[in-house]
Amino acid sequence: MHIEPGLVDSGKIWLSYATAAGAGGYTLKLAYETLRDRGALSLLSRSVVTTALVFSFFEVLPHYPVGVSEVHLILGSTLFLMFGAAPAAIGLALGLLIQGLFFAPFDLPQYGMNVTTLLVPLFALTALAPRLIAPNTPYVELKYRQALALSTTYQAGIVAWVAFWAFYGQGFTVENAASISSFGVAYMLVIIVEPLVDLAVLAAAKALHKWKGSALFERRLYEAA
Numbered sequence: 001m002h003i004e005p006g007l008v009d010s011g012k013i014w015l016s017y018a019t020a021a022g023a024g025g026y027t028l029k030l031a032y033e034t035l036r037d038r039g040a041l042s043l044l045s046r047s048v049v050t051t052a053l054v055f056s057f058f059e060v061l062p063h064y065p066v067g068v069s070e071v072h073l074i075l076g077s078t079l080f081l082m083f084g085a086a087p088a089a090i091g092l093a094l095g096l097l098i099q100g101l102f103f104a105p106f107d108l109p110q111y112g113m114n115v116t117t118l119l120v121p122l123f124a125l126t127a128l129a130p131r132l133i134a135p136n137t138p139y140v141e142l143k144y145r146q147a148l149a150l151s152t153t154y155q156a157g158i159v160a161w162v163a164f165w166a167f168y169g170q171g172f173t174v175e176n177a178a179s180i181s182s183f184g185v186a187y188m189l190v191i192i193v194e195p196l197v198d199l200a201v202l203a204a205a206k207a208l209h210k211w212k213g214s215a216l217f218e219r220r221l222y223e224a225a
Contacts (some may be wrong), residue, residue: 007165007169009169016110016116019120020112030089031086055095061073067182075197076118076158077125078194080089113165128153132146147198155159
């Protein structure tokens, strides 16, 4: 999902700093709420796990350049369901940063755009989840249509933000629009895969019910709200 270097020039890139700061501020709010609810050890352990997973997603899983960006299997909805909103947001931000620092320094100038593109759709997913999932439903009991709706929300948000950065940086040209469209079509294919991954991971979690109450997982994974 990396924004290509040069897509937004240095005279305009300031906006990404502002959006990233806003996303970071909201992440701190979620982290404070989680800290108050589950304690420091739970927040820290889940954030370490999500950071390692996100780094693996970017470095190990297949990713292909298409149009204005790259198509990745980020599994944002999976991270949310298994570990909660705050650890998922922290993991996305830190995993992306670690990759940039040690493996892709050419991506660091685009970090503000990339982290905004990853986090804001996660916040939208977090807001939508209570409307899609009944309060008495643990996440391990989710149906395909619910997993699909969560995944669609996240992936569509990523495509929307990539399109925004591309139009912001390169303008409303036919060539730019075609490049954005090709990326969007390719990225929407992820929607076919991610809900299936979500359900497979949730089924595995359900089978491992001994982890119920563990500080390593989101409480809602096994318990009704």
